Amino acid sequence: MNKTLIALALAAVAGGASAATDFSPAVNGGDNTNAIYSADGANLFLGGRAEFRGDFNGNEDGSDIDGTMADKSRVRLNVGGTTQITDTLSGFGFYEAEQTTKSAEGDSKFQQRYAYVGLMGTYGAVSFGRQNTAGVQISDMSDIATYTGDQKAFIYAGNEQINNTIAYTGQFDALTVKASVIAGEEDDSDGYGVSAIYNLPFGLGLGLGYAAGENNNGDADQVIAGINYTNGGFYTGFTYTTGDLDDDNDFDGYEFAAKYKFENNFSIIGAYQNRQVENDDISDFFELTGAYDFNKHLNAYVAYKFNQLDDAYTDNNGKVQDAEDSVRLGLKYTF
Template sequence: MEVRGNVTDGEYSDASRVRLNVNGKNKLNEDLTVFGRYEFEITENEDDNDANLNTRHLYVGADTQAGSFIYGHQANAVTYLTDFTDLAETFSGYVNENTVTTADRSKNTLRYVYQADALTVQASATQNANDNADGYGLMAAYKFSPELELAAGVATSDQEYGNGTDTDDSTSYLVAAKYAKDSIYLSAMGMAGNISADGIEDSDFVAADAFAAYYFGANQENVVNASYSYYSADDIDSLDTNFIGIEYARYMGNFALYGSYKLALNNDNSSDYTAGNRENELQFGARYGF
């Protein structure tokens, strides 16, 4: 469970939540292991005592000699790559959420994972009737050393953008790198392609994500990190993302405390609490996992 609050333009907004999950795994024989996961998130409405329930993971899968096969509400193939930079407690992981197949998770998704020594390959296909969306993703990553890993991927989707039953295509090309050694972690992700919106087709876009962290303390229980997120589509101003995030977090076993500040740049529209306005945000939180 996590208790946290945002201060945006001098106004406080609660963002507390509880996440619960159930995991299972069963080794049937030397060549086959089956597994499953269900995770949901509960948030409370600020105006009343009602709660909102949101499914985050709901899938089953099998580990075989040929790789892993997973089906359900789960990560996309390129999530492996975007996770390089999505590591802050708060202000990271924004720029890949604009299409179904680049988002962290999607419904009705079949994903294949193959790992051999330093190589990781993933492919996913999504058929989401509820959002009238479908598409696929493909990525490959290679660890050149224990410290350095590079990855590249592509994802495409055909989905609604608020315009009735009409669908439009969007395609994203991604590259990423991460470096971790001792107390230092550095990562960067670049993305480009075309995206559609309500009444707009094939708008070119570019995006970038960067994350840097320094861990310190006897057991590296303290971390200071900085992130940068940028997204710009030629014809869709509402998607503009351009901010710097700074954060300090302290981890004490299952308990964590953190404070984060987001400095909005130019026409940043990423704030969850405003629409189309540049807003700085300050967030404090405490999280307990069990």
Template sequence: MNKNLIALAVAAATLSGAAQAAEVYSDETSSLAIGGRIEARAAVKDGDVTDNTRTRINIGAKSDITDSVYGLGFFEREFRAGDSVKIDGESINVSPKDENRKLYAGIGSDYGQVVYGKIDGSLGMITDFTDIMAYHGNEAGGKINAADRASNSLAYIGSFDNLVVKANYVFDNGSKEDGYSAGAMYTLDMGLGFGAGYAQQETGADKTDKTEKQAFAAISYAINDFYFAGLYQDSRNTAAEKVRGYELAAKYTMDKLVFTGTFNYLEDKDNSNSDDALANSYAVDATYYFTNNFRTYASYKLDQAKTDVAGERNKDEFVLGARYDF
């Protein structure tokens, strides 16, 4: 696949299923595929090793209704190893954070797909421009609920040549919160890509307590074995009231070995102390693909943020991982 079309393929896979999924059943009108990953991850921080191992299982189904219209369904659940936290210097095991990542069904045609359930919000395909690392990165790409993976959501996604558009609306499901997000991305044949998106949600008992707004813009360029990308975020009335930041990313592919690096910076613009950055870090990793299904990687993050939040800031982290896709 051309590298300048990778972003389009990723966006399309948001609603169509996993790239590694294996078809286990098919007839003249229907098909069923199962896929996922098993990923062992050992994270070393401040001398302690945390087991962040996880596995994902997904099931995708498609059934032709007419020659140009089809029904689809997708399910993905993630299972994690038991996590541990430090309390007064002692590691305490906590319950694993298993979750349904995606669960939706809908209808599709040459004009796009309309689905309902728990799905990826519309800004995910914009943050994917720079969210390319095996483990770290994406600290400047945090999204509000309506723009992230949310349940009780109705979405449309369409792919037209090199243009992908997506929009979703999240209904209030008792959380006193509803909103919407929309995004578009376009990739030129020369390898230059652009993306932009906007999200807004209302929170509170009467939906007027707080309005959260978020805008993202991204650009990328792929040439030969190199890939470069940048992401910019501008958010208002979120947890830090007014947040701005960016992520810069680069990737180099050398046969089966892939090197990636990112720089993340995120700040609260209402805070006069410039040292209190919400994120300020460099990260690098190396991934070796033994086969299309199996890879190993090493990832390191240099945390330069000076604010200490819950004892987790200003601590570098090293991660070793092995991942099998099926």
């Protein structure tokens, strides 16, 4: 199965006659004005963000904050580029890293988020390295708020920023198709996934994905579905996922989010998420966020997470957690 997906992806990239719409791989992590080099068919982009994030009352996981504020600030830097090989074939690469600041909870953390390189042809793009699996595009349909986005995180084969991943993306008019294969380094760590989103002309999008993989406790699989709607400054998305963590544990999750951006650059976002393993809640919260865009580079926001879990709940890793509400103040500069 894995060899077949790889062969199909490579064949698609090398394809001849046009069948796909114009498609650009995810190599620009900035605001589309951040090209630092362009010559002889090659383009280089530099992007990133500097973001202050301060949590009050409780941390994101519901644990108490001993002092006044927990510092969750971070800096991201990314570099990406493309090069034209022939009229129908080009190459691309992308790298992104994140550095968090030191807080009372522990040391600062450096993380390599993405590192991949690939080829793009008439029928799409295939890339190799640390990158998102196919199902992430479905999870993203409801991931528009501060605390949302964990629909993808149930199993390894459907998550983001995964090493040893071979991914295919093709865009055919209103249809976006993705496929991914994980060639795991350790025993029982292979996986694969497929997904598709179809966007109707009146702003409605429909998405469906499937992922499966191995782990030390058996086989894991996931079905994820999503729907979204866009109309002017209004956006809303809903996702539902279900599957098996291993041979013994089932999971379910659903997430809803809506956003409206006013003409004065103020936005309001509301969200709800519930995730369960074996019918026990591992997340259950409402979120309300207000944000203001000073311009395309600078954004300020305040987010309140209304935690609905019981005190002393047990999370997905078997750790007993508190269930405090959390307030986050943020100021983000993007370039």
